[in-house]
Amino acid sequence: MxxxxxxxxxxxxxxxxxxxxxxxxxxxxxxxxxxxxxxxxxxxxxxxxxxxxxxxxxxxxxxxxxxxxxxxxxxxxxxxxxxxxxxxxxxxxxxxxxxxxxxxxxxxxxxxxxxxxxxxxxxxxxxxxxxxxxxxxxxxxxxxxxxxxxxxxxxxxxxxxxxxxxxxxxxxxxxxxxxxxxxxxxxxxxxxxxxxxxxxxxxxxxxxxxxxxxxxxxxxxxxxxxxxxxxxxxxxxxxxxxxxxxxxxPDFASFAARYRGPATDATMNDPAIVQLARSLTARVADPRAKAQILYDWMRMNIRYVALFLGETAAIPHKATDILRNRYGDCKDHVALYSALLAAVGIRSEAVLLNLGPYYSLPDVPGYGASAINHAIVWIPELTLYADTTAGGVGFGYLPAGVMDRPVLRVGEGVLSRTPATQLRERTARVQIDVDENGAAHYAYRVEDAGMTAEIERNMFRRATRQRAQQIAASRLLQTGLHGTAQLQTGDVAATGGPFATSMQGKVEHFVWTDGATALPTLTSLAGGMASQVEAWLAEPARTQPWACVGGEFDETLEITLPRFVKMTDLPSDTDVRNRFVTFSSRYVFDPAAHVLQIRRQLRAAFGHQMCSAEEFAAMKDDLVRIERDLDAQIVVKAANSAHVAGAK
The missing domain is CATH 2.60.40.3140 (Immunoglobulin-like)
Structure with missing residues (x-):
């Protein structure tokens, strides 16, 4: 009504x-x-x-x-x-x-x-x-x-x-x-x-x-x-x-106009703002490069005060005050970033939307937890949105909380929508060498590209050395392994591009020297495709719309087994393909070298971030097949144990 x-x-x-x-x-x-x-x-x-x-x-x-x-x-x-x-x-x-x-x-x-x-x-x-x-x-x-x-x-x-x-x-x-x-x-x-x-x-x-x-x-x-x-x-x-x-x-166009007028800021052309913007971008000519430099400066230097839009006066503070104080809420971030962009000749406008698990707005405009409560920036000539309050999100990407959302572009007074998908790739490599005492020496490298790269980099950028090592130990433990972990990261000073971390360590008693051992076929530590599929299958059945974020995963395990064991059970290859998800796994064992290689690839492309209960039902059986493969184990048995018929 x-x-x-x-x-x-x-x-x-x-x-x-x-x-x-x-x-x-x-x-x-x-x-x-x-x-x-x-x-x-x-x-x-x-x-x-x-x-x-x-x-x-x-x-x-x-x-x-x-x-x-x-x-x-x-x-x-x-x-x-x-x-x-x-x-x-x-x-x-x-x-x-x-x-x-x-x-x-x-x-x-x-x-x-x-x-x-x-x-x-x-x-x-x-x-x-x-x-x-x-x-x-x-x-x-x-x-x-x-x-x-x-x-x-x-x-x-x-x-x-x-x-x-x-x-x-x-x-x-x-x-x-x-x-x-x-x-x-x-x-x-x-x-x-x-x-x-x-x-x-x-x-x-x-x-x-x-x-x-x-x-x-x-x-x-x-x-x-x-x-x-x-x-x-x-x-x-x-x-x-x-x-x-x-x-x-009465309508969103009128709401935009009421926001636009009071938000006009006479200080946006202040000499201090202009000088800062031009000095930061002096060495680049490309508008996108300029916008990125200013974006990175904003998220690294202007603290975000996490009050939702509409909880206080819906008028930004003066850009000069925001710059001097070095903090602001979302509308203040929009005001200062827009002023910096304007100083280098890039036009932008404020965008109002919901920050939260809501993929629609009420039919009438207003502020609220499930209505308009956040502001970001729209840069028309670059055809992209930017949210400088998201300190861990790189330029050109958006935090998941504002993806696939209806937005009100204040300058034009029209409703639009943020992108439904964005690049998200993860490549993981695990190498395990098991010695003659059954201990595993492992090396792990994971590289994130796209939306998650800067999230990962920013976490380590802000972590102390001790905290970074705690993260490494936690990821090993979440995988179900108990051992040592030493972590190295890529360049945390960078603000764009892929980001890689690597870990090395030792896990005692990975293979038992007597009897049989069931070994996990892990192609990634915590955070890989196994974690993703587990999250999708968190409910045995769904009756409500749910959040579905896609991505591409490529994971490989190479494990060198000790000579005292024989392979007794090896999973079969798996292929899954449906409208949303493509998955494959390949198992290759070289008995002469005692080396097992496993490669898994997963691509999830939902086309949106809010999936229906019907879509879940359509893909559930395939997701269960994928989960079964990810949970599969190989079984090895010490050679001095009784012979097992059919050992490979």
């Missing part, structure tokens, strides 16, 4: 508002302990908590100012539910908002009420501001409820007054369930009669609007029993589940 909010429900207020959820929490399914699950046969009681009632009223004026009133009661069903509701937060912007707590109390299972005392109410700085003075406007009013136990209810009623809108003359609001049961919820939006409210409602019941005394009241009801768990790797619930987005902005 389409009815016409600039007020974002902040992701950080999730504990207060039962209908607001941060993107990351969409991947966390509630877990009940056995005694709690059996305490009551009702499915509702197996959810950590239930929203018994929530009435949320917004009284909006033409200029976008708003008085907000919320009265909600949550019931703890389990011990984990006690943790969820015993401390709740009201987020507000101290520069433009005031909060008044009207009621805060714990209600025992027998109905006795215990008010929250003033000592249990405190204001704390929004932790994601990371101490950056330019972002100290975000405050969490913390309410700590006394005596909460299973069966207790907590009631919180508050008023919030916003005298200055985030965007002048607009109001918008996103509602997304927390995926805990809701007995009754009503959202009420009271606006001037000549200010229409547009809405994209899915699962929320819109009541007929009522107009009286020059104002119109829009109401939406919501109730929901226990939710099915979110499957492993499922994309955000709002892609297919319930959601409400309301806005006084």
């Amino acid at each position: 389409t009815h016409c909010m600039a007020c974002l429900r902040p992701a950080r207020a999730v504990v207060v508002f039962a209908f607001c959820v941060a993107a990351a929490s969409a991947f966390t399914a509630p877990v009940a302990f056995a005694d709690e699950a059996n305490a009551d046969s009702s499915p509702d009681d197996r959810a950590p908590y239930t929203t018994e009632s929530d009435v949320h009223l917004f009284t909006i004026q033409k200029d976008g100012s708003v008085i907000e009133h919320d009265d909600s009661v949550l019931r703890a069903n389990t011990t984990s539910g006690v943790d969820d509701i015993a401390q709740r937060y009201v987020w507000f912007n101290k520069d433009i908002e005031q909060v008044q707590l009207l009621a805060a109390e714990t209600i025992d299972p027998d109905g006795a009420a215990h008010p929250v005392g003033p000592e249990a109410i405190r204001d704390v700085q929004e932790p994601r501001s990371a101490g950056a003075p330019s972002f100290e406007d975000g405050v969490l009013r913390t309410v700590i409820f006394p005596g909460v136990e299973r069966g207790s209810r907590v009631r919180l009623a508050f008023g919030k007054t916003r005298e200055k809108p985030l965007q002048a003359g607009t109001f918008a609001y996103l509602v997304e369930p927390t995926r805990e049961p809701v007995d009754a919820q009503r959202l009420i939006f009271d606006l001037p009669a000549d200010v229409p409210l547009y809405a994209d409602a899915r699962g929320y019941t819109a009541l007929p609007p009522v107009t009286a005394n020059g104002r119109t009241r829009y109401e939406f009801d919501y109730r929901h029993g226990p939710y099915a768990r979110l499957e492993t790797s499922a994309v955000g619930y709002a892609n297919w589940g319930d959601r409400l987005m309301v806005s006084t902005v």
